[in-house]
Amino acid sequence: MSLRADIEVRRDEFALGAELTVAPGRVLAVLGPNGAGKSTLLSALSGLLTPDRGRIELGGHVWLDTERRVRVPTHRRGVGLLAQNALLFPYLTALENVAFGPRASGLGKAEARRTAAHWLSEVDAAELADRKPGQLSGGQAQRVALARALAADPKLLLLDEPLAALDIDAAPAMRGLLHRVLRRQQRPTVLVTHDVLDAVVLADELVVLLDGRIVEAGPTRQVLSRPREAFTARIAGLNLLPGVAADGGLELVGGTTASVAMEPGSGAAGGAEGQDGAAVALHGRVAEPLEAGEPAAAVFAPSAVAVHRDRPHGSPRNTIPVRLTGLEPRGDVVRVRGAVRDCPLAADVTPAAVADLSLVPGDEVWFVVKAAEVAIHPVSGGSSGA
């Protein structure tokens, strides 16, 4: 059941106009700066806000049609929401919190509890069943909140900055969990986030919202690799080497022989390097174990990359052969752009380093990055094929 929405919301100074479609089982990420209209869009989808004009339909069920004066209220839309904060009922246990939705939809007590136990175990929180929210960490509470959203069997799942309130240790685990859970479901999902990594890891499609308008739309990686707007280029600044996990490594999509090798769970050295320079060994931190053939990506910041003319030998660092494509000043640094196979990469280095190395486009150089700076993530199937 696809979500189709075409809405307009007008407020004093602000107007939102957005048209989007999300197919069953697909995740659409909505990225945009503060005030772009992301929350307004989610409120319109959930029914908390009535657009001035538009139509929202989920699998043939019309939720909103302003022309025909149709407006289905929030509680009858079947929308599951996971917000920044878990917002659990404080006096109920985790199990009772999760059982609340099934119970409200008419299930008997025993069956609602069975459903709740199932969803708690799906989010790796079975052992938290008897705890009250006050006895849960932020990450645990957010897992319970996800179970609660899913236990109600919503027709549409809305994720509103679901990782924003989590600390630096809890966020990657929750991101990994969301990735796993979202892959398994058949309903459309809309994810609002500030973090481009969330879009990369979780979303098949991406729209960028600026001043209430969708300025970019398409498969996640395609939008990020060919940004048309300065905002997208800025947020898409991360290096991202996409591929599929294979033989404890990662084969680059579009590359013929290049592969990125990794050590699941360790980040230790040990990947293969090609004899003829054709293969690239790249190690990183693995957020969760990857199976062979699973789409994955190595992600690292341009600021983590050093540029060398000659390959540093005996170094525990990752060395990537890169052909330079361009140089552009960016404040105090120079962004050095290049590509390995067809994958664009960027390094931010000082103007002095550019001068020392006499870098010019067309040069063959080495991009060098520590394993600790590289994160290897599973990515959504849809975005890897872009």
Ligand SMILES: Nc1ncnc2c1ncn2[C@@H]1O[C@H](COP(=O)(O)OP(=O)(O)OP(=O)(O)O)[C@@H](O)[C@H]1O
């Ligand atoms: N109740 C309201 N009345 C009038 N204007 C509002 C109201 N709520 C939000 N706005 C305005 O609508 C615009 C979009 O706000 P919205 O909260 O949707 O943005 P956002 O992209 O979610 O931002 P953020 O990332 O900061 O949460 C903003 O200019 C905001 O000031």
